[in-house]
Amino acid sequence: xxxxxxxxxxxxxxxxxxxxxxxxxxxxxxxxxxxxxxxxxxxxxxxxxxxxxxxxxxxxxxxxxxxxxxxxxxxxxxxxxxxxxxxxxxxxxxxxxxxxxxxxxxxxxxxxxxxxxxxxxxxxxxxxxxxxxxxxxxxxxxxxxxxxxxxxxxxxxxxxxxxxxxxxxxxxxxxxxxxxxxxxxxxxxxxxxxxxxxxxxxxxxxxxxxxxxxxxxxxxxxxxxxxxxxxxxxxxxxxxxxxxxxxxxxxxxxxxxxxxxxxxxxxxxxxxxxxxxxxxxxxxxxxxxxxxxxxxxxxxxxxxxxxxxxxxxxxxxxxxxxxxx
Amino acid sequence: xxxxxxxxxxxxxxxxxxxxxxxxxxxxxxxxxxxxxxxxxxxxxxxxxxxxxxxxxxxxxxxxxxxxxxxxxxxxxxxxxxxxxxxxxxxxxxxxxxxxxxxxxxxxxxxxxxxxxxxxxxxxxxxxxxxxxxxxxxxxxxxxxxxxxxxxxxxxxxxxxxxxxxxxxxxxxxxxxxxxxxxxxxxxxxxxxxxxxxxxxxxxxxxxxxxxxxxxxxxxxxxxxxxxxxxxxxxxxxxxxxxxxxxxxxxxxxxxxxxxxxxxxxxxxxxxxxxxxxxxxxxxxxxxxxxxxxxxxxxxxxxxxxxxxxxx
Numbered sequence: 001x002x003x004x005x006x007x008x009x010x011x012x013x014x015x016x017x018x019x020x021x022x023x024x025x026x027x028x029x030x031x032x033x034x035x036x037x038x039x040x041x042x043x044x045x046x047x048x049x050x051x052x053x054x055x056x057x058x059x060x061x062x063x064x065x066x067x068x069x070x071x072x073x074x075x076x077x078x079x080x081x082x083x084x085x086x087x088x089x090x091x092x093x094x095x096x097x098x099x100x101x102x103x104x105x106x107x108x109x110x111x112x113x114x115x116x117x118x119x120x121x122x123x124x125x126x127x128x129x130x131x132x133x134x135x136x137x138x139x140x141x142x143x144x145x146x147x148x149x150x151x152x153x154x155x156x157x158x159x160x161x162x163x164x165x166x167x168x169x170x171x172x173x174x175x176x177x178x179x180x181x182x183x184x185x186x187x188x189x190x191x192x193x194x195x196x197x198x199x200x201x202x203x204x205x206x207x208x209x210x211x212x213x214x215x216x217x218x219x220x221x222x223x224x225x226x227x228x229x230x231x232x233x234x235x236x237x238x239x240x241x242x243x244x245x246x247x248x249x250x251x252x253x254x255x256x257x258x259x260x261x262x263x264x265x266x267x268x269x270x271x272x273x274x275x276x277x278x279x280x281x282x283x284x285x286x287x288x289x290x291x292x293x294x295x296x297x298x299x300x301x302x303x304x305x306x307x308x309x310x311x312x313x314x315x316x317x318x319x320x321x322x323x324x325x
Numbered sequence: 326x327x328x329x330x331x332x333x334x335x336x337x338x339x340x341x342x343x344x345x346x347x348x349x350x351x352x353x354x355x356x357x358x359x360x361x362x363x364x365x366x367x368x369x370x371x372x373x374x375x376x377x378x379x380x381x382x383x384x385x386x387x388x389x390x391x392x393x394x395x396x397x398x399x400x401x402x403x404x405x406x407x408x409x410x411x412x413x414x415x416x417x418x419x420x421x422x423x424x425x426x427x428x429x430x431x432x433x434x435x436x437x438x439x440x441x442x443x444x445x446x447x448x449x450x451x452x453x454x455x456x457x458x459x460x461x462x463x464x465x466x467x468x469x470x471x472x473x474x475x476x477x478x479x480x481x482x483x484x485x486x487x488x489x490x491x492x493x494x495x496x497x498x499x500x501x502x503x504x505x506x507x508x509x510x511x512x513x514x515x516x517x518x519x520x521x522x523x524x525x526x527x528x529x530x531x532x533x534x535x536x537x538x539x540x541x542x543x544x545x546x547x548x549x550x551x552x553x554x555x556x557x558x559x560x561x562x563x564x565x566x567x568x569x570x571x572x573x574x575x576x577x578x579x580x581x582x583x584x585x586x587x588x589x590x591x592x593x594x595x596x597x598x599x600x601x602x603x604x605x606x607x608x609x610x611x612x613x614x615x616x617x618x619x620x621x622x623x624x625x626x627x628x629x630x631x632x633x634x635x636x637x
Contacts, residue, residue, distance in 0.1 A: 056520075056521055058517060081526060082525070084523075085520075085523040085525055086523065088522060089523035094518070094521035096521075098514045101513055101514040101515060104519075105537075105619060106619060119524070119528065153619060167518075167522060171522070
């Protein structure tokens with residue numbers, strides 16, 4: 001899918017997000033090529049959602065964003081709300097986890113889709129209406145013409161999420177950020193949404209940044225996997241290769257704590273302990289207190305994110321050893 | 326072209342909404358009664374007041390404290406006469422116009438201005454919010470009657486001045502209600518989703534926040550109608566509000582108060598008029614708030630089968 005491997009669509013470098021003493025994101029580097037699909041994986045509080053919002057410029061004071069986010073040739077950090085509004089929609093669009101609350105309860109879904117087209121593209125009502133119906137059909141809503149006047153509460157969770165996706169792709173974004181879009185849905189509906197996202201990506205060629213805590217979901221939509229822990233990237237690489245051979249103890253632990261990946265519950269290995277306090281400063285590796293492989297060196301010397309295999313980065317002193325075990 | 330055919334088969338959403346709301350109103354006896362009462366009162370004020378204006382100011386000292394419910398002196402005196410022998414009924418009709426005008430204009434002005442400031446204050450936050458809220462605190466601290474008294478003493482007491490002064494005094498109510506609701510709404514995901522789609526702040530306030538703040542403000546405004554009528558009366562009583570021959574219901578209540586033991590009708594009838602207006606306004610606004618919410622409207626509508634369509 002990489003059409004221009006040397007011109008990434010989105011480049012994130014040294015991104016930090018702070019809320020007072022809380023450090024949600026502690027320095028992230030990321031590049032997404034046009035049409036590429038990247039999954040950001042992490043447990044609650046790892047900073048994965050905040051990363052998505054920071055890219056969109058949706059972090060409000062007192063939250064502080066440092067570092068750089070470049071979309072195309074444009075720097076997005078520190079830009080005014082007016083400048084960002086021009087990028088949001090046709091440049092980057094976002095789908096949220098809570099599909100019930102992501103639609104305004106007092107307008108019909110048709111009005112909400114048409115409004116985007118009317119305001120941003122200046123389309124007349126008739127044209128916007130036809131396009132809204134087309135979009136709703138594209139995201140798999142049957143009898144779209146009849147359901148145009150229905151309100152959000154008249155749709156099921158999965159259908160609402162489809163409408164949110166229709167709104168997000170209405171302006172043909174180059175990058176879609178999906179923040180746990182299937183977490184609130186049950187498994188059968190979830191599969192439908194993931195299929196839809198894959199189909200839309202194939203049809204439109206847009207890039208995807210998929211934020212999730214679910215390994216199985218990440219594997220269904222992404223080419224590249226980025227694993228986050230305590231506000232940092234701990235491992236990055238091709239998703240299938242990581243599944244075959246993780247090069248970080250945290251990724252390894254995630255794989256063996258996933259109920260879908262083991263044959264019997266007795267083989268499940270939940271990760272001991274809790275994620276670290278987000279206000280804490282680390283002298284060494286953030287994962288060291290929970291890591292089965294940790295040695296004295298780990299809590300003294302912070303590991304860097306480094307290339308450990310072809311096309312694979314890991315933030316662990318013993319990455320090679322883990323990968324080849 | 327199948328898409329367009331499909332679109333043509335569906336009635337325009339807006340038309341359906343208004344027709345649907347009228348249908349809902351017809352099915353709600355309490356709200357329907359309130360609406361009819363209010364429409365009648367407004368009609369009486371608009372049509373009746375110019376007709377009985379002269380009669381209302383005609384003094385007839387022989388009919389001083391003429392008791393109500395007697396047709397001895399014609400239907401004009403069916404609600405009795407006041408201390409100067411003026412017809413209570415005719416004064417009520419004339420007073421309706423002034424009361425509706427003053428209370429309506431005051432509430433409209435205060436609610437629109439208060440809501441606009443409140444939404445901006447709540448949405449923008451920070452220093453703007455702090456300054457606006459402290460200003461509102463100051464208005465609250467100064468007793469509204471004292472403020473009105475001072476301003477109207479300096480300026481000439483007229484309907485416009487009265488409206489402006491009362492509106493400023495009542496501003497904080499709307500400001501606080503709409504700000505509080507905006508604070509809650511701006512954290513909702515659909516506001517964030519609008520931002521993520523590139524909507525400007527102004528558009529978010531207008532499209533996303535306003536429709537959810539308006540029903541609350543309307544309910545508050547209807548509650549305020551009665552208190553504004555009484556506040557206007559208080560000012561008339563102190564001699565800086567409306568003066569004869571202008572008369573409103575509040576003035577009638579406060580004038581009649583002196584003769585309460587001798588002639589209860591001069592106080593009770595205007596008081597009842599205020600009560601009926603306030604009650605109808607409240608019942609209607611309560612219904613409007615419920616029907617403005619698509620979810621509650623659907624629950625109110627027994628004929629609705631659209632809930633079925635919600636199932637995938």
